Amino acid sequence: MTEITVWSALAGGSMIGGASALLFYKQQRIAGISGIAAGILPPWNAESGWRLCFLLGLLSSAPLYRLSGQPLPIQIDAHPALLAVAGLLVGYGSRLGGGCTSGHGVCGIARLSVRSIVATLIFMATAGVAVYLLRHLL
Amino acid sequence: MSKNIYAFIFGLLFGLGLIVSQMSNPNKVLAFLDVAGNWDPSLVLVMVSALLVLGVSLRRMRSAAGVPLLQDREAEQQSCEIPKCGVDCQLVIGAIIFGAGWGLSGICPGPAIVGLATGIPGFYLFAASMFGGFFLFNRLHRK
Numbered sequence: 001m002t003e004i005t006v007w008s009a010l011a012g013g014s015m016i017g018g019a020s021a022l023l024f025y026k027q028q029r030i031a032g033i034s035g036i037a038a039g040i041l042p043p044w045n046a047e048s049g050w051r052l053c054f055l056l057g058l059l060s061s062a063p064l065y066r067l068s069g070q071p072l073p074i075q076i077d078a079h080p081a082l083l084a085v086a087g088l089l090v091g092y093g094s095r096l097g098g099g100c101t102s103g104h105g106v107c108g109i110a111r112l113s114v115r116s117i118v119a120t121l122i123f124m125a126t127a128g129v130a131v132y133l134l135r136h137l138l
Numbered sequence: 139m140s141k142n143i144y145a146f147i148f149g150l151l152f153g154l155g156l157i158v159s160q161m162s163n164p165n166k167v168l169a170f171l172d173v174a175g176n177w178d179p180s181l182v183l184v185m186v187s188a189l190l191v192l193g194v195s196l197r198r199m200r201s202a203a204g205v206p207l208l209q210d211r212e213a214e215q216q217s218c219e220i221p222k223c224g225v226d227c228q229l230v231i232g233a234i235i236f237g238a239g240w241g242l243s244g245i246c247p248g249p250a251i252v253g254l255a256t257g258i259p260g261f262y263l264f265a266a267s268m269f270g271g272f273f274l275f276n277r278l279h280r281k
Contacts, residue, residue: 002169002178005160009183012159016184017191019152025199026144031152033248038272050145055251057149062255064150065157072157074253075165076260078243087250087264089239091271094247096279097232101161101246102152104233105185110192118225123237124171130241131171 020107023054032103033058034094097123153252159184162252164244171241 020031027050039051066072078086094100097119099108104123108116156162161184169178240246243264245253250268253261 002160002166002180004178005180006183009159009180010187012155012157012161013184013187014191015151015155015158016161017155017188017193017195019148019155020188020192021195021199022151023145023148025195026148027141031148033152033246033251034272037247037251037269038275041269041272041276050141053142053145054149054152057146057151058153058156058248058251059255060146060150061153061157061252065154072256073160073166074157074163074256074258076244076253076258077165078260080260080263082242083245083260083264084267086239086243086245087267088271088274089235089242090246090250090264091239091268091273092275093232093235093237093239093271095232095272095275097229097236100236100248101240102248106188106192110189111196115225115229119229119233122230122233123240126234126237127171127241128173130238131168132174134242135172136174 016102016106017110020102020110024107030103030107032099032107034091034100035103038091038095093123152248155188156248156252162249164249167240167244167246167249171244 023029023031029050031054036051036054039047040055062072062074076083090100094103097104099105099116099119101120101123104113104116104119109120153162159181160166161181166178167181169176170181172178236246245261245264247268250261250265254265
């Protein structure tokens with residue numbers, strides 16, 4: 001169970017939006033994490049380099065956050081078998097659907113792409129159903 | 139080279155945003171998705187603020203010279219890959235599969251990468267599976 005966190009949500013969300021805006025402004029690239037992460041798999045091309053650097057930045061965020069002395073607000077309770085299945089679904093599904101929470105949910109909706117709005121509504125609804133099944137029916 | 143340094147910095151900022159907003163906290167995400175339970179609407183605020191900042195920035199960029207429209211850029215990218223416009227089966231089925239995985243775990247790709255540097259073992263498993271999913275997609279849908 002968690003409590004609503006208004007200010008950290010607004011601050012963090014602004015950072016996510018700001019990072020996406022900067023990536024587009026400086027490099028005309030869309031901050032879709034599934035595409036960036038999948039893009040470091042072979043075959044490599046001219047895009048692989050910056051993608052790897054972006055991912056290294058993501059990887060550095062938790063260690064840097066720890067330097068602030070605050071406890072890292074990250075916790076997993078899910079069973080390992082569930083995580084393995086979920087990871088496969090997230091990886092395959094995000095590629096098939098052409099994006100994930102960042103690419104469709106933030107970048108796509110920000111430019112009012114119909115595809116992204118539809119995708120986001122569908123994956124939010126499906127995720128809600130999955131949580132309902134797991135927490136209230138099983 | 140500066141391109142890569144910028145990409146690193148933007149990735150770092152993006153990751154810090156995920157941590158600060160708790161989008162990278164699976165328990166928080168699951169509490170947001172659990173509408174029938176003790177619903178935590180915080181992530182609505184995360185999305186709204188991210189969309190506002192990006193949306194306003196894009197509008198300003200559009201009026202500035204020399205920066206192509208995001209739509210044009212995407213159309214260009216897509217024409218090189220799988221041609222797809224509008225809503226199609228791949229989009230719908232992909233979103234359903236992705237949503238199922240996100241709901242079962244509370245983890246999406248950004249938080250999966252951020253989590254790899256937290257020392258929490260669950261993220262190693264999740265990320266390995268996720269890259270397996272990427273690999274599977276490449277094998278099945280790309281030559």
